[in-house]
Amino acid sequence: MSSSIPTIRELFEAAIALDAPARAEFLEQHCPDPERRAQVEALIAADEDAGEPLQTGAIDRMASAMGPTRLRPSLPAGSRVGPFELQEVIGEGGSSTVFHAVREVEGVTQHVALKLMRCSLYSPDAQRAFRREQHALIQLRHPNIARMIEGGVNESGLPYIALELVVGSTITDYVRTHQLGLRRRLHLFSVVCLAVEAAHRALIVHRDLKPSNVLVTEDGEVKLLDFGIAKLLAEDGEGSHTQMPAFTPAYAAPEQQSGGPTTTATDVYALGVLLGEIVTGERVNDGSGRTPSSRISAPSGSARPVALHHVTRKQVRGDLDAIILKALEADPLRRYASAGRLAEDIERLLCSQPVSAQPPSRWYRAHKFMLRHKGGVATTVAFLLAILAALGLALWQARLAREQTVLAEQASSRAKTTLAFIVNVLQTASADLPKDQRPTPEALVREAAKNARDDPELDPLVRAQLFTTLAEIARSNGENRQAELLIDEAIEGLHEQGSSPSSPEWIAALVSKGNLLHDTDRTAEADQLMLGLLPALEGVDTEGAVSALMLYSATRAYAEDTDRAVEFGTRALQKAQRVFGVDSLNAVYTAMYVGLLANKLKHYVEGESILSDVVARWRRLGLPRNEVLARCLFHLAKARHKIGKAAGVETLYREGIALMRSVGDESFYKISMGLRGLADFQIDMEKFAEAKAVLDEAGKISGKVGEDSSEVALTRLLQARWHEERNEWAEAERTYRSAHAALAKNADQGATDAEFSRVKLDWSRALIELGRLDEATTLLAHSKIALGESSGSNDIASPDFHCISGELDMANNRFESAVANLDRGLDLFAKLDVAVPSSEVRCRRSRVNALLALNRAHDARLEAAKAFTRQQEASPQAKGKLAGLLALRARAEQADADPSAAAASIEQARLLAAPVELLSTADRTTLEL
Known part of the structure; x- marks a missing residue:
């Protein structure tokens, strides 16, 4: 701010960077004049208002407050600007007025949105610069970017731009009024990212991404407005200059606000703000340091910009938090390298794959791969349920020792002691306390651990069991260091008590330690820990033994020991059926995970056997017909297809697809997965007409993610095979080439590694058939490098x-x-x-x-x-x-x-x-x- 009396604009820019309390104090000190302060506060209120664009006339009052400018009154309806006739004003921005305009082109009336700039371009150099920039923008073509039709300078020196007329709502209004769930919000946002990426590849930066520049039509089609316009507005004309910034401060990156260079990273930052607003209903770059998920609370009577009853804190916590915060990094080099990379992370999130915004620990990837997830403890009630696990274990011991009176009395005594301890700890979390005074789960863990250490009368075995349970809670809250200290205390205490290696408490403690080692990227140590525990598991049928076998199966899978991974997964299933009962929900879900693991590792015989039983039990027990069952049906159908059991395969796919559709559009990528499986089977059965219809639908659904997504690439692979089986080699080669290009952009995703290798082989076959032998030779050489020799593998590559x-x-x-x-x-x-x-x-x-x-x-x-x-x-x-x-x-x-x-x-x-x-x-x- 200058040393002289500050202007309204200088006061506004200084105040907007502060939080509300500091802002009031700043204005009290630097703006004592009530009238000037009212003007600044009006600007701040306008900046915080998500309802953009401003109504007619409002921008004039804002610009007047900001400083002198050469505003011109709006032209009346019927006026002409270039070849266009103005109809009505449809909006105003900081440096332009937007009209609905028309012109006749070969007898057809063309409707456009015409932006008439407020700044004049008098000099030939300024006009040439304007025409150069608008020529580049006219060349930009993308289905999700409103097309620039024409630009020019009228006789008064006012530049104008005619854009495709888009009728729709801002993306924030659209997700609110249509009450979209999180997945559909993220899908819309990924479309925005891919459109921005396409413009960046054309060397065009938006510079002013915000809700009012991202519209969604009633058909759900995303359209980005004003691409590159900000740069045109930033060009100074002779004798005049832009009084308003060529960006919106609330969505501007730090380097943009400080006058630094504007790059594609600037647009990535704005996308991060937009994503946060779509997800949480408020702008998340307010400098508070709060995570996006922490901004989502239980429904209340307070109005918010976006209705969030379809988005929960649990959905946002973790991966989505990390994605938004990475896009909002203050340092441009720490943000996503491109809008496309941001879209890829959104796609990975939607497909339950690891996201690049998270630290790439092997446990994190195992968590995604095995779908083994434990929800964070976010409330006192959840904490209570977790602690009760210790009580349940003690009660189980009491029942197990029912015939041994002494042991039964000891176990019962421990159960009572555990219960008394729980009650004592939870008294500090009384529901009578005000919400802001209730302890957090993290604080309860620390308090409980301290009480357990300090209580000399607490049974040592109860203390060890409590430490194990508290370690699990700390781990689920992301406090790995605290969790490791607690679990080591539990193991040490059990060792001092001389606990048997086959005792439930010892197994539970080691499994907890193994999971923690996964969590901290020490998978090899977890593998060795479980390997050492295996002898003690023989003949032990407990929940902990099931968990230990499942963990060892996972570590073997990540060591690429597929045979032992499936073997110990199967052992875990057999033990789960004995522990929980064959028809128990726990046993059914354990079987499902083992079946999916077998399929993933291409052990289709085991997968088919296990999943057949899962589906049969699911139906007999009347379990919910939901997305989980649909996935089981898809994988069962695939396993039967791969082992040559054709009967019933198509029926399974169609049932799963219908079931997935009933879940809703939010599972679109899973519907396309089922459609691809069905088409693959139909191609083998030579039902080509049916397969084409299915592939067309899969392509339409997959395309919603983005033309270069892995979903689209996988669909193209099957489309190429469809042409190949019909001896349409030229079309097959073109489609394989397209699939390869798309997969190359997603080659770092584990879900497409196999397909990326596969497409090289199939593409080379098409080239051979077309006589393009040199190209085929090169492609096969690349395939050999990627494949190596894997004669013992189940991979057909x-x-x-x-x-x-x-x-x-x-x-x-x-x-x-x-x-x-x-x-x-x-x-x-x-x-x-x-x-x-x-x-x-x-x-x-x-x-x-x-x-x-x-x-x-x-x-x-x-x-x-x-x-x-x-x-x-x-x-x-x-x-x-x-x-x-x-x-x-x-x-x-x-x-x-x-x-x-x-x-x-x-x-x-x-x-x-x-x-x-x-x-x-x-x-x-x-x-x-």
């Missing part, structure tokens, strides 16, 4: 690599090498736990052609017979594949000098009446079709 390499050898007339590669591929297929008929049959077909090229007709004939039999066993409905294999067999029989056998094969193929378009040119010729 390695055998497929050798088979496709054999096809490339054949295209280069290296037939001996081709046979060697194809044989290697078939050997690897034979070692898989689960057969993959489609890939194996394709490899055998290629081997027949290679043998024919080497004049080994008899061997080719035998191989052709194997391929046909294998296809018939796997999918007798696939008439196109069967007819093609019969045509191949006929050619081998002809080469083996057996024309009668060849004629019989041709006749058998014709009787199948397969669609001609599913046959290759060679097969059509053989069958004379």
